[in-house]
Amino acid sequence: MSSIDWKQYLQKEYNCSCGRVHICDIEEIYIEENAVRRLPEILSRHSYKNLCIVCDKNTERAAGFQIYNELEKAGYSFKKILFGQEELVPDEEALIYLFSEVDNDCDLIIAVGGGTINDLCRYVSYKMKIDYYIVGTAPSMDGYASNVSPLIIRHLKTTFEARPARVIIGDLNIMSQAPLPMIAAGVGDILGKYVCLTDWQLAHIVNGEYICPEIMELVKQSIQKVVDNAEFAAKRDKQAIAAIMEGLVLSGIAMSYIGNSRPASGSEHHMSHYWEMMFLLDHQQDPLHGTKVGIGTVAAVRLYEMLKEKQEQLIPVKDFSIDKTQWKQEIQRAYGPAAPGVLSLEERIGKNSQEEVRRRTEAFLENKERIWEIIEELPDAEKIINVLKSMEAPFYPEQIQVSPEVFKHGIFYAKDLRNRFGLLQILFDFGLQEEFADRLINEVYR
Numbered sequence: 001m002s003s004i005d006w007k008q009y010l011q012k013e014y015n016c017s018c019g020r021v022h023i024c025d026i027e028e029i030y031i032e033e034n035a036v037r038r039l040p041e042i043l044s045r046h047s048y049k050n051l052c053i054v055c056d057k058n059t060e061r062a063a064g065f066q067i068y069n070e071l072e073k074a075g076y077s078f079k080k081i082l083f084g085q086e087e088l089v090p091d092e093e094a095l096i097y098l099f100s101e102v103d104n105d106c107d108l109i110i111a112v113g114g115g116t117i118n119d120l121c122r123y124v125s126y127k128m129k130i131d132y133y134i135v136g137t138a139p140s141m142d143g144y145a146s147n148v149s150p151l152i153i154r155h156l157k158t159t160f161e162a163r164p165a166r167v168i169i170g171d172l173n174i175m176s177q178a179p180l181p182m183i184a185a186g187v188g189d190i191l192g193k194y195v196c197l198t199d200w201q202l203a204h205i206v207n208g209e210y211i212c213p214e215i216m217e218l219v220k221q222s223i224q225k226v227v228d229n230a231e232f233a234a235k236r237d238k239q240a241i242a243a244i245m246e247g248l249v250l251s252g253i254a255m256s257y258i259g260n261s262r263p264a265s266g267s268e269h270h271m272s273h274y275w276e277m278m279f280l281l282d283h284q285q286d287p288l289h290g291t292k293v294g295i296g297t298v299a300a301v302r303l304y305e306m307l308k309e310k311q312e313q314l315i316p317v318k319d320f321s322i323d324k325t326q327w328k329q330e331i332q333r334a335y336g337p338a339a340p341g342v343l344s345l346e347e348r349i350g351k352n353s354q355e356e357v358r359r360r361t362e363a364f365l366e367n368k369e370r371i372w373e374i375i376e377e378l379p380d381a382e383k384i385i386n387v388l389k390s391m392e393a394p395f396y397p398e399q400i401q402v403s404p405e406v407f408k409h410g411i412f413y414a415k416d417l418r419n420r421f422g423l424l425q426i427l428f429d430f431g432l433q434e435e436f437a438d439r440l441i442n443e444v445y446r
């Protein structure tokens, strides 16, 4: 049923027009009905001896029991590892549990689930230098084909290097049964790519950051697939679910090609990561990754619209100065126990220094024609909201209990989570944070 010939992307060195060689180290991808039944046949082509199957209670019900059954029928033995908690967080505790449960002679982990299980198994298998497969249970995020694992270590959302799954299985019978908010979350994760691509192009212009037009094209394809099929996916049409899953996998391949999450994670992700950290610190329920990203996308697109309105008034910032002591206090207030990691990052890279702000604002304005053209290509916030609405998904922060204070902190300080230039840094550089944040808060909290 899959409309994509995955072979063209997998395990082949691709000499790209950007000057680099891209490779995606995934062996096989199956997005089709009954894909789970292929597992014994796939395994028969390898010589794995000690398998572990990792589920949580929900994913065991959705797909795990069926996998146990298929493998037992084919004569495979395996160890079951089950995460028992209601809300699984990819943190130290979950990692230690997984490390201690996986036998040291295990040579293949089969992860069953969506985001969190996938992130944990990808990281643990990478550290143990063994293979892992992923059986997706919902088209809920774009990490299936990715080669990095976002984890929460010392309260800080951090992206760790890892290796992609060897095999990705998206069984449409299983995926089309996923709860609607999960399907909508996958769509939200992809809507964010509009902002990612804008941030990336601006980083290329302002900072001379590496960019690859062909990877951008791949991400655009992914967006198109998802936007075209969102409404039908909400009705659980299997073709549409397949298209969403394909879009998610393509976005992951784009990340694997470049080796980091640049093409797939921009200011909308940074804001959503900040909210996530705050939800966890407050012991509040944390919504799905893609749900937050969808809301972050609406916010980021609105901020870009506000920036566009300001275009005639922007001038290079020459005498910028920051009160370092005060800034540190603000970071401590905004990040709480996660602040030390944020402070030491800035210590190391100094992206908020006077020289850097001056250099960036000058570079921005020297290239402003091109920059406004790029920003012009973004869809209206209204269009993003309509796609989310068609899936009954939330689109404003209030709908997922992000407080106005956390929302404002996100606009101000989410950029300090990592060294990745984008919209939020631009607002800082031109001194627009306060004004734009207040305007946006008036719009989205009613």
Ligand SMILES: [Zn+2]
Binding pocket: 016, 017, 018, 019, 020, 022, 212, 213, 214, 215
């Ligand atoms: Zn390239």
Ligand SMILES: [Zn+2]
Binding pocket: 141, 142, 189, 264, 269, 289, 293
């Ligand atoms: Zn994402």
